Amino acid sequence: MTGADRLVIRRPDDWHLHLRDGAMLAAVLPATARGFARAVVMPNLVPPVATVRDAAAYRNRINATAKGGARFTPLMTLYLTDSTDPEEVEKGFNAGVVFAAKLYPRGATTNAESGVTDVARIAPVLARMEEIGMPLLVHGEVTDAGVDVFDREAVFIDRVLAPMMKDFPGLRVVLEHITTTEAVDFVAGGPERLAATITPHHLMVDRNHMLADGIRPHLFCLPVVKRASHREALRRIATSGHPQFFLGTDSAPHAVAEKEAACGCAGIFNAPVAMEAYATVFEEEGALDALENFAAHFGAGFYGLPVNEETLILERDPWTVPEIVDVAGAAARGGVRPFLAGETINWRVAGIGPPSKGPVL
Numbered sequence: 001m002t003g004a005d006r007l008v009i010r011r012p013d014d015w016h017l018h019l020r021d022g023a024m025l026a027a028v029l030p031a032t033a034r035g036f037a038r039a040v041v042m043p044n045l046v047p048p049v050a051t052v053r054d055a056a057a058y059r060n061r062i063n064a065t066a067k068g069g070a071r072f073t074p075l076m077t078l079y080l081t082d083s084t085d086p087e088e089v090e091k092g093f094n095a096g097v098v099f100a101a102k103l104y105p106r107g108a109t110t111n112a113e114s115g116v117t118d119v120a121r122i123a124p125v126l127a128r129m130e131e132i133g134m135p136l137l138v139h140g141e142v143t144d145a146g147v148d149v150f151d152r153e154a155v156f157i158d159r160v161l162a163p164m165m166k167d168f169p170g171l172r173v174v175l176e177h178i179t180t181t182e183a184v185d186f187v188a189g190g191p192e193r194l195a196a197t198i199t200p201h202h203l204m205v206d207r208n209h210m211l212a213d214g215i216r217p218h219l220f221c222l223p224v225v226k227r228a229s230h231r232e233a234l235r236r237i238a239t240s241g242h243p244q245f246f247l248g249t250d251s252a253p254h255a256v257a258e259k260e261a262a263c264g265c266a267g268i269f270n271a272p273v274a275m276e277a278y279a280t281v282f283e284e285e286g287a288l289d290a291l292e293n294f295a296a297h298f299g300a301g302f303y304g305l306p307v308n309e310e311t312l313i314l315e316r317d318p319w320t321v322p323e324i325v326d327v328a329g330a331a332a333r334g335g336v337r338p339f340l341a342g343e344t345i346n347w348r349v350a351g352i353g354p355p356s357k358g359p360v361l
């Protein structure tokens with residue numbers, strides 16, 4: 001195998017992930033842990049992970065499920081509501097139980113019904129987070145019925161994020177799963193305390209893929225995929241080597257029956273194919289040498305964590321993505337359909353390598 005057919009990078013991390021709970025957690029966790037060493041776990045369970053006690057209990061369930069597999073560390077988040085107490089947030093952060101807090105505007109996405117109605121209501125929480133250096137992770141969409149769903153991220157940046165950055169000049173903020181040129185420009189033009197995550201599907205898919213050849217419910221997520229020019233802007237910035245943009249899959253499994261429905265829910269399950277998809281995109285952009293920074297260095301750098309010692313080995317070895325990942329029990333009958341199901345993908349994760357001495361690329 002030649003160098004061009006084998007890629008060894010530092011083991012990456014997933015800075016935005018939905019693992020769910022119970023049988024679904026057990027079904028989806030191995031797909032993440034086979035590659036990623038750490039993941040920031042989103043708190044939008046039902047009911048949400050809104051207290052330190054909830055987060056500690058959820059972390060225990062994840063660790064119990066991960067046992068026996070590759071080393072995997074979940075980094076827990078707290079779900080902010082209108083009534084979140086700054087003391088609770090600080091307690092969780094100082095105790096090392098919660099890593100960050102997540103802002104869902106109420107109703108913006110899956111399980112966001114308990115989210116925040118107006119950021120003014122959580123000003124004391126944001127002030128405390130700013131003081132203690134705790135990052136705020138943001139689902140950046142307004143929810144006003146009068147704002148077109150394709151404009152909700154850009155409007156959020158103008159109406160909510162830009163003022164928040166001014167009002168809390170020390171707050172560390174991650175704009176999650178960005179989808180627009182407006183978001184790229186805002187983050188690239190912003191201070192170092194502002195960053196963004198980018199998903200594999202927003203790099204590979206635009207709204208034509210979702211709608212032009214029949215409606216594709218498995219490509220529906222929030223923020224919804226936009227027109228092709230936005231996808232191109234995301235591909236450019238992700239592969240550019242800009243340290244404020246890093247990997248976050250937003251892998252979000254839902255049972256097939258929930259996706260293929262009169263009112264299908266938002267979320268794409270990409271964990272079985274995530275690193276393979278990113279590698280494909282970076283190769284298409286002629287930027288494979290930028291993958292390691294995006295996947296393994298920039299996120300850790302932003303969050304002030306060491307990079308992982310192990311490596312991840314990718315090989316050019318075409319394989320077909322499974323149609324379905326089974327979930328035990330009745331809760332998710334029919335299983336979950338992964339991103340790129342049934343398609344052939346050139347890169348394959350071959351395994352985790354031992355700690356590397358010095359640079360691996």
Ligand code: NCD
Pocket residue numbers: 018044109110111139220221222223250252253266267268
């Ligand atoms: C996520 C989910 O299903 O939990 N769905 C999605 O479309 N991305 C929630 C989210 O991150 O918005």
Ligand code: ZN
Pocket residue numbers: 016017018042177250252
């Ligand atoms: Zn998400």
